[in-house]
Amino acid sequence: MYTSTYLSSHFLFLYGCFRGAFFPPFRNEKREMSKKGERAFHAYYESIYGPDRWRSTLFPALKGEGLKCALRNKYCQGIRGVDAWELPEEATITVLPLPPDCGVEGYICPSGFPPPPRDVQTKLAAYYLLDPASVGVALSLQVQRNHNVLDLCAAPGGKSVVLSQQLTAVGSLTCNEFDKTRKKRLQSVLQEHVGIEMMSKVSLTERDATRWFAPGKYDRVLVDAPCGAERHLVNTPGGLDSWSLDGSQRNAAVQGKILLQALETVRQDGLGRVVYATCSLCPLENDAVVQYVLSRTRSIVTLDTTTLPPFPEQAVATEGGGWLYLPDYGPLQGMGPMYMCSLVMGERWTPGGQEDEGAEDSTGESDNSSKVVKFK
Numbered sequence: 001m002y003t004s005t006y007l008s009s010h011f012l013f014l015y016g017c018f019r020g021a022f023f024p025p026f027r028n029e030k031r032e033m034s035k036k037g038e039r040a041f042h043a044y045y046e047s048i049y050g051p052d053r054w055r056s057t058l059f060p061a062l063k064g065e066g067l068k069c070a071l072r073n074k075y076c077q078g079i080r081g082v083d084a085w086e087l088p089e090e091a092t093i094t095v096l097p098l099p100p101d102c103g104v105e106g107y108i109c110p111s112g113f114p115p116p117p118r119d120v121q122t123k124l125a126a127y128y129l130l131d132p133a134s135v136g137v138a139l140s141l142q143v144q145r146n147h148n149v150l151d152l153c154a155a156p157g158g159k160s161v162v163l164s165q166q167l168t169a170v171g172s173l174t175c176n177e178f179d180k181t182r183k184k185r186l187q188s189v190l191q192e193h194v195g196i197e198m199m200s201k202v203s204l205t206e207r208d209a210t211r212w213f214a215p216g217k218y219d220r221v222l223v224d225a226p227c228g229a230e231r232h233l234v235n236t237p238g239g240l241d242s243w244s245l246d247g248s249q250r251n252a253a254v255q256g257k258i259l260l261q262a263l264e265t266v267r268q269d270g271l272g273r274v275v276y277a278t279c280s281l282c283p284l285e286n287d288a289v290v291q292y293v294l295s296r297t298r299s300i301v302t303l304d305t306t307t308l309p310p311f312p313e314q315a316v317a318t319e320g321g322g323w324l325y326l327p328d329y330g331p332l333q334g335m336g337p338m339y340m341c342s343l344v345m346g347e348r349w350t351p352g353g354q355e356d357e358g359a360e361d362s363t364g365e366s367d368n369s370s371k372v373v374k375f376k
Contacts, residue, residue, distance in 0.1 A: 287320025
């Protein structure tokens, strides 16, 4: 997956950089972190993925249009089949290769999909467009219909839509987004794609994910952490001008705090599962975060390295126990990038006391800023 340079020495450097998110970096690390701009960006990722691959396939794939699939909305009963999607006659539709018992259904159209038709009565959209890699991440959480699920960094809402398709009203879904603007977008996406009965079991919260504290409350927690998002960066005019590895270090510091809180929030009886994900190519924001958190958490955690992720022919195993979907790899070209790592919880003592908003987090600080919207 990575070059031999990465395997022999890069991980130690990255771990040192991540340590610098909490402690002052060494002088040579600081020098590397401070390199800035497009040239530094290309030099860094060439050292990770190899100059030939980076220049010839991976970087062009990032610059190109990403693959999108249409996730059929099971709650849109008025528009049941693909035949009712009002697609052009010349459109070629293929079925997204998903596990047969996963509870969701998706399609790919090389020429793209038009805006989805809506049910006349419910106004629900017939499908939701998203990267198949996002579907893979959500399915890796292994949600069952009666689970209590937390999407800790939920906007813009694609993975929450996937999770809602797997749940029924005997379960629940909490979608958290701290940014007010992104939260509004998340709320709109949920209202357009989730049926009224399930919507009554969906909560939309606006809490700082680094201070979330609800010990053992959820069966499943998804951490789709804010990240460097290289695909977005390279397609934004001037986006690489200010790039530096120091930015990835700052991201890693936040990501680590969020993942630590997620491990506290999921059930600790051996049945809880957390999936950590980013849309970053940078190992500092991926494997290094997971490995650092494993060294810091008081929870008993096992990396699930044996269960193949959805779209296994697209996924490449990383050195730290995760998986990567890369846009230049596999039959579904343009998918990703997306990193994910599944963490399974063991049994341990759970701290007592208040388990909801306003309780102390694992740092001993109180968070009274929670705002919860309950959909009716």
